[in-house]
Amino acid sequence: MADTYDIIIIGTGAGGGTLLHKLRNSGKKILVLERGGFLPREKENWNSKEVFQNERYHTKEVWKTAEGKDLHPGTGYWVGGNTKVYGAALFRLRERDFEKVEHAGGISPEWPLKYKDYEPYYTEAEKLYCVHGKMGIDPTEPFRSGEYPFPHLSHEPRIQELHDHLVHRGHQPFYMPIAVKLNEADRLNSECIRCNTCDGYPCMIHAKSDADINCVRPSLANDNVTLLTGAKVERLVTTANGKEIDYIEVTYNDEPVRFKASIVVVAGGAINSAALLLKSADDNHPQGLANSSGQVGRNFMKHLSAAMLGLSTTPNPTKFQKTLAVNDYYWGEPGFAFPMGHIQLLGKSDKDQISPDAPAITPGFVLSEMASHSIDWWFTSEDLPVPDNRVQIANGQIHLDYKVNNTEGFERLINRWKHVLGEIYTGHIFLDHGIYLSKDIPLAGVAHQVGTCRFGTDPATTVLDIHCKTHDIENLYVVDGSFFPSIGAVNPSLTIMANALRVGEHLMDLLG
Template sequence: MSEAVDVCIVGSGAGGGTLAYWLAKAGARVVVLEKGPHLTLADFARHDEIAVTRGGLFVPPPTLEPHLVQDAPGEKWRVTDDGWIANCVGGGTVHMSGYFLRLHPDDLRQRSVYGRPEGSSVEDWPISYEELEPWYELAERLIGVSGDGARNPFEPPRSAPYPMPPLPDHPLALHLDAAAARLGWHPYNTPRAVLSQLYDGRPPCNFCGHCGSFGCWNGSKSSVLATFIPKALATGRCTIVPRAMATEVVAGSDGKVRGVRWLDERGELHEQRARVVVVSCSTIESSRLLLNSRSKRFPDGLANGNGQVGRNLCFSANASVLAELHEDGGGKGIPGLLEGRTMWLGRSVQDFYRLEGGPVPKAGTLRFDLVPPNPIANAQMASMSADLPLWGRALKAEMDRRFHHSRTLAAEIFAEFVPVPESRVETDSDVRDRHGLPVAKIAVRHHANNGLATGFLADRAEDLFREMGCDRVWTRSRLGITWVLQHGALRFGSDPARSVLDRNCRSHEVPNLYVVDGGFMPTSGSVPSTLTIQANALRVAEHLADAFRRREL
């Protein structure tokens, strides 16, 4: 590891793993340091809900590697694993559900189109949708995305159709479509990074129903682990180093970075030297790494001379609405209610992405599906389905009804998380992880518009479920955040005083330091951000490859 390489990438998820492939393909010598293990398809063969979703397969326990979170001003800081996405090769794409929607053109110029809400720090992106669109198309084609853009009248401009047709729907989707049409809405097939047919040597989905929170043992989910990592390794110019905990990005007296210090499983310290360092650990952990990389030249953290590292942290503003259709109630007579080989309704609605005369100028995306078949999670929902927790025979009867005589539908809401400077990542030297490093201290601050958008969309979801004749409709949350969708804190922009990175995601202060996880995004948009992170990583990788060809790095 002491031998210098062209590029050292910290993190192998949506940003880092994608970038590694494109750079290695272009001829660069690449080393990827990944904090977690290199799992294989065999590791995902068991759908063990306890081991996978509750046993810490993907994230470390807070007893060893805590995050500190404050949910509102004045509240007590809590010790938690919130804010971790995944520690493994492929990152969070390994256990993602794979909803791959594009940002809309106005998402990249919100300040210009909608103005800056009072108290916010909204900025336009330094690039346009037109610049990003070819990289969206390339990302969709390289990994394999299933969808049908023609059904969505609000679909952002596309230069090519989706590589594959959409996944088959549950028969209940037709009932949803009819109800939405009566309301004047336009439901369409949710695009998925899941194969609907044989693609690039990988098999189509086998409809096991365990996408979100689980790895795919069939290889049909288009995770970075299943797509870009094997291709990067096949070039012979990319090395993946699993279980490598980066502790510091090392800067020289000339203001450039020279490499990354990291700990192996035995706690031994190494340094990987490189001409370029790319940080892609997740927005929160990348901020932490840069803030912990202090030196005489950078006393407040690497690339933090303007104090912007960690500020303007965004997530995805989120809400959740549930409904039930019973076979002897509202679901009576609906063909295929309890049938269907797939567990997906697979529908999204973007009629309210932009609002005229609404409580906010833009709301977001409604995504409809059936609740996944996780028995423990469903049993917990059943136990809390009455005014008092159910137990004994009452719980058994409710579980029988839920699993065998009804369907539970879910609406997941993605809305803009309006950035504010007070929402931020810092480090706490008084609380350290098992490696002796200061942990991330995460202050979550909501702008008032977040709740207005999610509340409006939650009401619309209830409208649709009632139009469908559901027997029971309830809103589980009107405003929350999606911890695995992290943005901002390392935003790119044209003004070095208000941003950390330039338009190519290179540090304004450090000429050979880049960031390609979600931290670069000044605004979150109103869709899941994984596809955008991957498209941007391809764009930045091509910029880096050109810089190497011109001998600028």
């Protein structure tokens, strides 16, 4: 006999954790299954060698590339999912991101819902995750029904100087929307201490808003919510007619267990959710569950992204650097009428963070000097959905096929920004791709994974309907990054969270 619930949510990241929070007061009996545990609070949380070189918080799972090579994915399995280590830059997609957009490398498809449909949920998600920002500066900012719930985070002096130079030259840098618990007017009583161990690190003092701290833990106060950690869902099993999920098979405490629910929500992240549907193939669904369209696992996107160390003779003592972003080239530039992408500051790097990308012979003191004199940048451009960029399962193992596309605008963006910065600072030196300390993020960097179960109105070409219910199976939903028809160029999590709130509202209506 399997324990029975109203709703089972598989995964507790930006999608699953946010959905849980939305449903927690519904009175419904909710079971949350998370393969990971709570991320430990320990000194290593803020040790960059442990975090970036030893990949302490990444899974040890090995996937395969299309070429059959081992892939060590930069992803973690924890309560809160990848929001435990994210940079907490919570952006809304732009209005035009929901439309069909012509890129230099092809077409970014239209979404079945539009920005106006998401606006109220973006507002709700920004409140839930305590986002700081300031409206009216970003030239590409979409319509907002109100100001950010919390005031923008100030720039430290070196970044303020950079900001002022940019403005002086006609650029429009804006305050990064950031999800932390900080009151700059009362720093003594604030949780966030504006440290340099935020972007990419777990927050040891729980001052970063993530799906664990802001959503899962508060929900556990409710008697109707049960969380099982270390509970890996292995397979979804359908009823004899194949139209519903009958029960799910879970490995919990090394034992096989079964659970049943009226509604099953898969929220394992775009790669693992697709993998779970494909692994659950049965006689009624030989290509995998919810896969009559053949689209499950396809159209995987992860952004074209690059990190760049901007070296200068001037020291950069900034601690919390992630306060500035630029969208001046989001939709292109004179002479290039195609989208280029988004620019933001990274968390401040240190020598242990940059050393894996430096030649092994580089002495430690050189790395320290470089880190202390650099401003660290992050570029993201849109990769387009391509059917052959896909998640597959072979012998139970995840295979990830991915070829980059749409690179012209991306390369142009990085070159343009080097040029802009070069004009600002005399004596400014940039180390370029292939030299060292500036690099395109490789396939293992699956941080921004989306698109593997896209939503839409046509069951022949999409996996999910507009409520993120699978077209094929009546009680099966996918509520994480999988649903994106296109990725846009800003960070994806706020859209995943907003969508989870939207689907949560639908589920509450449905369950009454």
